[in-house]
Amino acid sequence: MEQVKVGRADRMCGVLHVPGDKSISHRVAMLSGLSAGSSVLSGFLQSEDCLNTLHAMVAMGAKVTALSDGSIRVEGTGGVLRSPATVLDMGNSGTGMRLLTGLLAGFPIQAELTGDASLLSRPMKRIEQPLREMGGTIELLGVNGCGPIRIAGGNLHPIRYELPVASAQIKSAVLLAGLSVAGEVCVIEPEQTRDHTERILMALGLPLVVDGCRITLQGDPERLRALPSRDWKVPGDFSSAAFWLVGAAMTPGSDVTLVGVGLNPRRTALLAVLERMGAHVQVDVDADSADWEQTGTITVRGGRLRGTTVCGQEIPNLIDELPLVAVAGAVAEGETVVADAAELRVKESDRIQAVCRNLVLMGCNAAERPDGFVVRGGAVVGGATLQSYMDHRIVMAMSVLALHAANPVVIEGVGCVATSYPTFWQDLETLCGKVIGYEER
Ligand code: S3P
Numbered sequence: 001m002e003q004v005k006v007g008r009a010d011r012m013c014g015v016l017h018v019p020g021d022k023s024i025s026h027r028v029a030m031l032s033g034l035s036a037g038s039s040v041l042s043g044f045l046q047s048e049d050c051l052n053t054l055h056a057m058v059a060m061g062a063k064v065t066a067l068s069d070g071s072i073r074v075e076g077t078g079g080v081l082r083s084p085a086t087v088l089d090m091g092n093s094g095t096g097m098r099l100l101t102g103l104l105a106g107f108p109i110q111a112e113l114t115g116d117a118s119l120l121s122r123p124m125k126r127i128e129q130p131l132r133e134m135g136g137t138i139e140l141l142g143v144n145g146c147g148p149i150r151i152a153g154g155n156l157h158p159i160r161y162e163l164p165v166a167s168a169q170i171k172s173a174v175l176l177a178g179l180s181v182a183g184e185v186c187v188i189e190p191e192q193t194r195d196h197t198e199r200i201l202m203a204l205g206l207p208l209v210v211d212g213c214r215i216t217l218q219g220d221p222e223r224l225r226a227l228p229s230r231d232w233k234v235p236g237d238f239s240s241a242a243f244w245l246v247g248a249a250m251t252p253g254s255d256v257t258l259v260g261v262g263l264n265p266r267r268t269a270l271l272a273v274l275e276r277m278g279a280h281v282q283v284d285v286d287a288d289s290a291d292w293e294q295t296g297t298i299t300v301r302g303g304r305l306r307g308t309t310v311c312g313q314e315i316p317n318l319i320d321e322l323p324l325v326a327v328a329g330a331v332a333e334g335e336t337v338v339a340d341a342a343e344l345r346v347k348e349s350d351r352i353q354a355v356c357r358n359l360v361l362m363g364c365n366a367a368e369r370p371d372g373f374v375v376r377g378g379a380v381v382g383g384a385t386l387q388s389y390m391d392h393r394i395v396m397a398m399s400v401l402a403l404h405a406a407n408p409v410v411i412e413g414v415g416c417v418a419t420s421y422p423t424f425w426q427d428l429e430t431l432c433g434k435v436i437g438y439e440e441r
Pocket of ligand 1: 022024172320
């Protein structure tokens with residue numbers, strides 16, 4: 001098991017280009033792989049999760065070439081997929097498994113999707129239910145509604161589906177299944193969630209209409225065979241930038257600039273939270289942003305933070321950053337409360353439990369609530385050995401807090417960072433200097 005020892009950093013300074021957006025990379029891999037042409041993906045996140053999705057598309061007929069400038073060319077299948085010869089391993093990725101299940105549900109193929117222990121313990125009934133309602137043959141092979149998932153695709157029909165939880169993954173699974181439907185697919189969200197799928201489908205010229213929380217797609221199996229290809233410049237991942245935003249904001253003397261960061265408003269609610277906490281953040285939108293997703297430069301300077309409450313409609317728009325809200329709360333003045341975030345319990349780990357247990361091990365004051373947590377700011381003692389819970393975001397968030405600890409902190413099982421941010425440790429040392437000891441046990 002790999003572990004790191006994180007030492008104290010006085011400040012975080014420098015300029016960084018964060019790696020490509022994970023959610024967008026999954027989606028453009030799937031749609032380019034299915035298109036009737038060739039697409040160049042620049043900034044594609046070459047992490048384990050997204051490469052698994054790309055490999056799955058190759059197993060069903062797409063062709064991928066690495067180009068000399070680091071981008072990749074995908075030649076699509078022209079709207080037809082062949083049954084993969086082997087089980088598709090989606091590794092750690094809920095996005096990969098859920099979105100691909102949706103995409104495949106309408107194709108006349110047989111496929112089985114599996115993943116690691118974390119992925120195979122995550123709820124999949126949430127996609128099985130709407131896809132079955134559409135006429136899909138979806139079988140959950142694990143216990144308690146978990147994967148592996150077997151798909152024997154067939155004819156899907158139109159649906160009007162009200163999502164029981166605010167989840168971009170369920171929404172996207174239904175919309176991607178909708179591509180094979182002859183007719184209208186309508187999804188209604190309880191709260192607005194990240195809309196990358198909608199933006200990408202619209203950028204491809206597909207008839208998708210967004211009216212508040214209601215998204216309607218006119219599916220057409222004929223048009224699917226002529227699905228356009230195009231080049232995609234994947235923005236930097238705001239959720240990766242978030243580690244440095246929070247790390248710099250909570251450390252007086254810090255000054256960090258992050259360039260090329262995706263600024264989709266459904267992803268950036270952390271910026272408003274940090275401002276409420278008293279952080280100094282500046283956002284400059286790129287004049288040459290892509291037509292389908294905005295990017296920009298974010299500059300943050302360190303200072304003293306104060307506690308805040310995060311709840312309600314804000315939650316889906318910073319769902320992956322909530323461990324970092326706890327980290328900021330651990331050094332902020334007063335109390336930081338997160339509520340309405342029970343979804344955190346079914347992420348790559350139970351993030352409410354993982355965050356609170358690790359904070360307490362570091363000598364912080366943190367308490368679990370069924371749908372969130374309460375953190376009271378104070379000194380970070382450190383000197384502890386933390387568990388990763390096999391969750392990349394737990395490792396990275398705890399590393400940021402460890403930079404503040406009075407005593408070095410060991411984190412076990414850190415290999416999972418490669419699922420979303422393979423260059424995390426290098427980037428941390430670019431901003432903080434030599435603070436990491438890395439060893440294989
Ligand atoms: C994602 C949506 C979110 C997020 C996940 C990626 C996506 O999950 O937590 O990391 O790419 O659509 P839910 O939609 O299940 O909330």
